[in-house]
Amino acid sequence: MEHSGHDIEQLLSRWEKLARANDWETIVLAEAGGYPVCVFQNRKSGCRENGGLYVSSGVHGDECAPPWGLLRWAESNPPLFDEVPLVVIPCFNPVGFVENTRSDGDRVDLNRHFQNRGLPLMSAWQDFLKGREFSMALNLHEDYDATGIYLYEIASEGSPGGSFLSSCQDLIPRETAPSVDGVEFRDGLLSHDVDESRLREMVEENLDGGMPEAVYLYLNHALNSFTFETPSEMDLRRRIETHQRFLEVAAAHLLEGKNRSLDESR
Numbered sequence: 001m002e003h004s005g006h007d008i009e010q011l012l013s014r015w016e017k018l019a020r021a022n023d024w025e026t027i028v029l030a031e032a033g034g035y036p037v038c039v040f041q042n043r044k045s046g047c048r049e050n051g052g053l054y055v056s057s058g059v060h061g062d063e064c065a066p067p068w069g070l071l072r073w074a075e076s077n078p079p080l081f082d083e084v085p086l087v088v089i090p091c092f093n094p095v096g097f098v099e100n101t102r103s104d105g106d107r108v109d110l111n112r113h114f115q116n117r118g119l120p121l122m123s124a125w126q127d128f129l130k131g132r133e134f135s136m137a138l139n140l141h142e143d144y145d146a147t148g149i150y151l152y153e154i155a156s157e158g159s160p161g162g163s164f165l166s167s168c169q170d171l172i173p174r175e176t177a178p179s180v181d182g183v184e185f186r187d188g189l190l191s192h193d194v195d196e197s198r199l200r201e202m203v204e205e206n207l208d209g210g211m212p213e214a215v216y217l218y219l220n221h222a223l224n225s226f227t228f229e230t231p232s233e234m235d236l237r238r239r240i241e242t243h244q245r246f247l248e249v250a251a252a253h254l255l256e257g258k259n260r261s262l263d264e265s266r
């Protein structure tokens with residue numbers, strides 16, 4: 001990259017260019033430290049069609065590969081773009097992204113506040129999502145303790161997470177630790193119980209009720225929710241490439257499922 005991994009102007013100007021080229025709508029959810037928190041949506045999403053894909057990155061500002069992987073994926077003009085409703089939030093926490101901090105400018109870890117309507121950003125986000133139902137939600141993160149890739153899966157339709165990881169592991173191998181942040185993983189995959197009350201219990205017990213984006217989306221707006229993590233101490237280019245690969249594989253899975261259900265309804 002010819003620019004810093006934390007260059008918000010570069011990131012946002014390339015998204016604006018993409019939005020113009022694809023005739024997407026841009027919505028500013030809030031301002032943070034002089035930067036907009038932008039949502040981009042394609043026409044199908046603007047028409048409130050259900051299904052499709054939600055992707056966000058940059059919730060934690062010190063995890064800089066995901067926003068660039070997401071941008072590169074979008075710039076590659078994936079086949080999914082015009083096929084399904086698409087919502088993208090490329091950088092949820094621009095202040096943290098610029099300052100290379102996990103939390104936002106008010107020292108809030110946003111990923112424990114997606115339920116919190118007291119934060120203007122979160123109430124705007126919740127209002128934007130009202131009445132929407134996605135087939136798949138993807139949240140992109142990194143972990144400085146990890147040595148490999150791993151995935152949290154909350155899936156009501158099968159368990160494709162293992163195959164997503166398999167498709168990425170030639171770039172960065174899977175995490176081998178049997179637990180991450182105190183929870184058990186198998187070959188880098190943690191499949192959460194999809195039962196709503198158990199998920200709510202888990203958030204109460206482990207996170208003091210602070211709702212991560214992925215859990216909020218699953219409980220309210222997404223049939224399947226995945227949080228993908230790369231080890232942030234590894235080579236930046238490789239991490240960016242791995243996020244791009246993950247998006248390609250997950251999007252292909254979504255598109256396959258859509259085409260299959262179309263065939264079945266014929």
Ligand SMILES: [Zn+2]
Pocket residue numbers: 059060063141142
């Ligand atoms: Zn994170």
